[in-house]
Amino acid sequence: MRAEAMVSELGAISAEPDRLVRLFLTPEHRRAADRVADWMCKAGLAVSEDALGTVRGRLEGQGKRRLLIGSHIDSVIDAGKYDGVFGVIAGILAAEHCRDKRLPFGIDVLAFGDEEGSRFPVTLSSSSACAGVFKPEMLAQEDRNGVTLADAIKAYGKSPADVPAAAYRLDQAAAYVEVHIEQGPVLEARNLPLGVVTAINGQTYLNAEFLGEAGHAGTVPMRLRRDALAGAAEAILLGETLARESNGAAVATVGRVAVAPGAANVIPGNAVAVFDIRSGDEPARATLVEALKSGLRAIAARRHLGLTVTSTREVATTPCDPHIQDQFADAIRALGTEPLRFGSGAGHDGQAMAKLCPIGMLFVRCRGGISHNPMEYASPRDLGLAVAALIGFIERFEPGRLSG
Numbered sequence: 559m560r561a562e563a564m565v566s567e568l569g570a571i572s573a574e575p576d577r578l579v580r581l582f583l584t585p586e587h588r589r590a591a592d593r594v595a596d597w598m599c600k601a602g603l604a605v606s607e608d609a610l611g612t613v614r615g616r617l618e619g620q621g622k623r624r625l626l627i628g629s630h631i632d633s634v635i636d637a638g639k640y641d642g643v644f645g646v647i648a649g650i651l652a653a654e655h656c657r658d659k660r661l662p663f664g665i666d667v668l669a670f671g672d673e674e675g676s677r678f679p680v681t682l683s684s685s686s687a688c689a690g691v692f693k694p695e696m697l698a699q700e701d702r703n704g705v706t707l708a709d710a711i712k713a714y715g716k717s718p719a720d721v722p723a724a725a726y727r728l729d730q731a732a733a734y735v736e737v738h739i740e741q742g743p744v745l746e747a748r749n750l751p752l753g754v755v756t757a758i759n760g761q762t763y764l765n766a767e768f769l770g771e772a773g774h775a776g777t778v779p780m781r782l783r784r785d786a787l788a789g790a791a792e793a794i795l796l797g798e799t800l801a802r803e804s805n806g807a808a809v810a811t812v813g814r815v816a817v818a819p820g821a822a823n824v825i826p827g828n829a830v831a832v833f834d835i836r837s838g839d840e841p842a843r844a845t846l847v848e849a850l851k852s853g854l855r856a857i858a859a860r861r862h863l864g865l866t867v868t869s870t871r872e873v874a875t876t877p878c879d880p881h882i883q884d885q886f887a888d889a890i891r892a893l894g895t896e897p898l899r900f901g902s903g904a905g906h907d908g909q910a911m912a913k914l915c916p917i918g919m920l921f922v923r924c925r926g927g928i929s930h931n932p933m934e935y936a937s938p939r940d941l942g943l944a945v946a947a948l949i950g951f952i953e954r955f956e957p958g959r960l961s962g
């Protein structure tokens with residue numbers, strides 16, 4: 559299967575011999591971008607590259623409007639080989655299939671370089687540039703070695719002054735669509751190869767800092783203690799309970815806790831828990847966040863702890879265009895399989911592209927729902943079905959009939 563071979567070829571381009579690490583604007587990014595550009599050329603696409611290193615493969619159509627098909631070629635550290643890469647490859651293979659079809663619209667296949675945010679403390683900078691929403695302050699952000707994004711762009715042979723020119727005009731971009739492995743277990747559990755994404759879920763980060771009093775673990779009686787970590791532990795369980803009670807509408811996770819002073823024989827005086835709350839249903843997320851905040855206050859009051867709650871990230875839900883969803887669903891049905899519709903719990907370039915035009919996404923089943931892990935796997939058969947569904951979508955696509 560061609561897609562599988564191409565995925566493996568890009569998967570071999572890494573900064574490290576024993577695991578996949580391909581960060582934004584690095585020599586590995588360059589090598590992967592060159593490989594993608596070569597494939598695009600061979601598929602009959604006209605290749606260019608913008609200031610953020612996004613590789614663009616252009617297929618002319620009859621109208622001036624363009625269907626944008628993209629995903630990313632950067633990776634997390636110790637990544638799987640399908641995440642992002644397969645969406646770019648699916649776009650190239652589908653565009654190649656359509657090259658002699660005289661479509662009523664053009665196609666641009668986009669290979670973004672900054673979706674994971676693994677190098678700089680920013681993410682989606684390359685798709686933001688295409689969407690015309692790149693924030694100039696992103697240029698001052700530094701990687702772990704103190705290299706700014708602006709300097710990395712220059713080292714990559716580009717100029718930060720050209721970033722505005724990367725933006726599509728509103729009347730050019732008809733829609734943006736992306737094929738991506740699901741990165742979750744929903745399709746596998748339903749025994750279905752493909753799914754239609756209804757929305758990219760919104761997200762709230764809440765930092766809850768409990769302030770107690772550090773003390774001797776042997777001498778302070780239990781009733782006199784103000785244990786910050788015990789308060790945080792109760793808060794974490796409250797988050798889990800609230801999310802369970804939402805009946806699938808929202809998820810809540812605490813993946814990081816910081817405890818001070820952090821000694822086995824000292825009562826914790828300070829504990830910070832970071833809540834990651836996501837939902838495709840804005841009212842459900844708001845309700846959960848409010849219930850959690852009031853629950854945190856109650857826990858702190860009962861335990862005589864100080865409490866500071868700060869929201870460090872607030873990302874609204876990005877809905878997928880209903881008409882694009884229907885066209886993907888029709889294309890999947892035409893392949894003899896049921897199109898399951900559900901929300902994406904993970905973030906994607908579509909969140910930035912939605913600021914430009916209507917978006918849609920197609921999900922592909924991956925084994926065990928595992929992603930951001932070298933164990934990531936999607937079968938060659940499912941990859942083939944995804945490319946066929948994307949082609950079916952392109953054949954059904956009507957730029958005039960979108961809500962945006």
Ligand SMILES: [Zn+2]
Pocket residue numbers: 630641642673738
């Ligand atoms: Zn991805």
